[in-house]
Amino acid sequence: MKEKILKSLFFAGLIPFLAGFLGDIHWILDGFSHFRVYFAFYFLVIGIASLISKLKWISIINITLSVIILGTLIRFYIPQGEQDSGEKIKILSMNLLSSNNNFQAVIELIENEKADIVLLQEINSKWDQSLIPLEAKYPFNLKRVREDNFGMVVLSKLKFKEIEILTLSEAGVPTFLLKTSLNDNVINFITTHPLPPVGSAYFRMRNEQFENINELVKSLEGEVILIGDLNTTSFSPNFNKITKETSLRDARLGFGLQSTWNARMKFISIAIDHVLVTEGIHVNEHRIGPDVGSDHFPVISEVALK
Numbered sequence: 001m002k003e004k005i006l007k008s009l010f011f012a013g014l015i016p017f018l019a020g021f022l023g024d025i026h027w028i029l030d031g032f033s034h035f036r037v038y039f040a041f042y043f044l045v046i047g048i049a050s051l052i053s054k055l056k057w058i059s060i061i062n063i064t065l066s067v068i069i070l071g072t073l074i075r076f077y078i079p080q081g082e083q084d085s086g087e088k089i090k091i092l093s094m095n096l097l098s099s100n101n102n103f104q105a106v107i108e109l110i111e112n113e114k115a116d117i118v119l120l121q122e123i124n125s126k127w128d129q130s131l132i133p134l135e136a137k138y139p140f141n142l143k144r145v146r147e148d149n150f151g152m153v154v155l156s157k158l159k160f161k162e163i164e165i166l167t168l169s170e171a172g173v174p175t176f177l178l179k180t181s182l183n184d185n186v187i188n189f190i191t192t193h194p195l196p197p198v199g200s201a202y203f204r205m206r207n208e209q210f211e212n213i214n215e216l217v218k219s220l221e222g223e224v225i226l227i228g229d230l231n232t233t234s235f236s237p238n239f240n241k242i243t244k245e246t247s248l249r250d251a252r253l254g255f256g257l258q259s260t261w262n263a264r265m266k267f268i269s270i271a272i273d274h275v276l277v278t279e280g281i282h283v284n285e286h287r288i289g290p291d292v293g294s295d296h297f298p299v300i301s302e303v304a305l306k
């Protein structure tokens with residue numbers, strides 16, 4: 001009886017785990033891809049239970065699979081070292097949650113972190129008004145205020161040489177391209193917030209946005225930093241197309257998985273808020289900020305030119 005139950009539990013986890021690798025086919029399959037770390041511990045628990053029950057082969061299969069999955073996550077914990085550079089840029093990015101009214105907590109976070117560039121998603125009219133006190137410290141800004149959860153704002157102490165507002169999918173949501181320079185090196189900041197892939201239409205439009213971001217990144221001269229709530233984890237085959245088809249890499253490498261959503265349900269949270277950088281950018285720091293009322297945690301990164 002125990003053997004039958006443990007075998008059933010194994011296959012109940014194995015099928016959705018494998019389905020996640022086919023996430024570029026359908027949005028439901030894509031959803032399974034985001035929970036890789038949870039699958040690892042699921043199989044580990046079954047493996048230990050099988051070991052206790054003296055079911056050797058079931059135990060070996062589950063523990064081996066768990067170890068293999070956890071092995072794929074080691075790269076997130078291998079230290080990268082700090083770049084010895086006087087030219088560093090501190091970035092704070094956050095999905096505010098349009099219904100969040102904790103304005104003062106967000107303002108205090110931004111003031112305390114003293115970031116050079118602040119990128120915020122889900123800016124609506126009430127948030128736009130609430131952030132006005134920050135504009136004195138951040139004289140260079142770009143905003144698109146919307147009431148549909150896809151408004152964005154960039155507050156910057158750095159002056160941008162060029163600014164573009166792009167539409168990269170049928171969804172019509174904005175993507176900002178901002179260019180600055182450090183020591184005559186061009187740095188392109190891209191910030192975007194694609195649709196959540198819930199349903200076939202949104203799934204298609206989100207992936208269309210990813211494909212067009214790829215083409216944009218490949219067309220740019222200089223270094224690139226892509227920032228925002230991308231509504232995917234780095235385990236999705238759709239996300240992997242960004243890092244495989246461009247020179248962008250995940251800024252979390254060396255700093256841990258650092259889940260950002262859902263802040264209200266930390267026990268099943270995943271990382272969908274990202275900073276991606278090209279090879280000429282070194283990441284000195286990457287961490288998650290405190291709870292300030294949103295369903296997302298803030299992301300703070302410090303980067304430097306290599």
